[in-house]
Amino acid sequence: MIDQLTSLKPLHPTLYQLASDGTSLDFIFSQCPVCGTVNFPANVPGCSHCGDPLTEAPRLTRPGQGELLEFVTIHVPLIPDMQAPTIAGDIRIADGIVEEGVIGVKDESGLRTGMTLKAIAEVREAQGVYACVFVPMNEEVAT
């Protein structure tokens, strides 16, 4: 699978890239040169805290992981081409940054708020890309 992944491109190249282990994802942040706030996505046109345009902001790459704050099952497709049921969660991926992500588990039974999730690559072969899915930190998930 690792060989397969390295030949694919990220679905959202401004957000993440394949980590050195070949299955996990690193997230791409920018750091405000004025106030030091970390922003995500890195290409936001202004710092969420001070409004600096971030034109000189350095990029930071960090392991894609975070604290699960809340989660729900989406029972029906809310947007075109969406699979249901799907589990979505709010994940704190850095101080002050909460992002909604897809959680790659069969049901909610193994999830609890406060647990750490990591971002891994999910192959979308038909599109020739890999996408971001979160799984519990210690879970071995092959996609």
Add this chain to the structure above:
Amino acid sequence: MSTGTQQRAATSTNWIDQNGGIYVVGIGMHAYQFPTETPYTQLGLTAVRAALVDAGLRWDQVQSAYVGTAAIGMATGRVMLRHLGSTGLAVTQVENASASGSFAFRQACMEIATGMSDVVLAVGVDKHGDGRRAANKNGLESLSDTANLPPVKFAMMARTYLRERGASVAEMAAVAVKNHGNAALNPFAQFRKPRTLDQVLASPRVVGDLTVQQCTPRGEGAAAVLLVSGHALKRLGLDAKRCVRVHASVAGSDREETGYGDAATELVRSSAQAACEQAGIAPTELDLLELHDAFSIEELLYTEAIGICEPGEGARYLARGDSQIGGRCAVNASGGLIGMGHPLGPTGIGQIAEITRQLRGEASGRQHPNARWAMAHMIGLGSVSIAHVLSTAH
């Protein structure tokens, strides 16, 4: 604490009382309904004509019109209003998602308060649109395709609320039972059937613990109100007993979260508090409250945030019947967004129309007794908030 919203309220305490005050003198509705082939012009004109008749005003007496709409397209107002006669009045379109109509109403208030006009129309009209949002055009990618979809956001807020408050899913679903019941009494509501708790809970699940009957429907409709200055009220000889006075108008947008998930409730809290301060009342003095219950959990969250009940008491406030018609403060006597519907542009103005009808004592079949003070509160995607406080004029 000095928040921006509070500063605006403190420095503008009296603007709402300028030009002799601001009065709602006429209301008109086209019932909210599921999408049809009816042109929006027909929906809107029905509401405006009804408002003119209700106020006893002629179209050529209206000096300016604000049109709240979110999904129809450019130049909605003029295309519609020319069928009433090309009088040369100013026409302004206002879009602010769910709060489009509320902000159209606020613009009308401000135009009267400045003395620029004495007779102004605020009308909301909408058809069910394609849901295109600016957030999808901002050039930024998201980790999830469902990021920022309201049903997902509020389903997660519901989970957190129920866990932290020790409330049950049934207690949350009771919001929908109440509001469908109120809507069943409202001839302008999209849903006209009362629902039992079992029916609400057994309806298809959408996201998390939210079932379809706990969610607002898609639809269309129109609502119109006519506002006049206090000076015009006397000059035009309008019936003061049927007028409702606007005592506060406050708007804001959200701030950085201080805690997970608190941005929306803090936004509601700060805008409602500032509006009550501007009106000179405590939230507990409100007899009527129309609020944004697109999802059942919102009513529990916002009744606490607005302050008609204590933090953590929302579910018990509802269970005691305090938010029923005839209770301490009738919340969403119209049926709210869950029961009456939420066609976007009309929704905020429909709230004002319902409050006016209630304060006049004309809400036949669903009249809240002895109503004197009311608040219309809306939030909009983004997020923005807006609160108006109104009272009987006599």
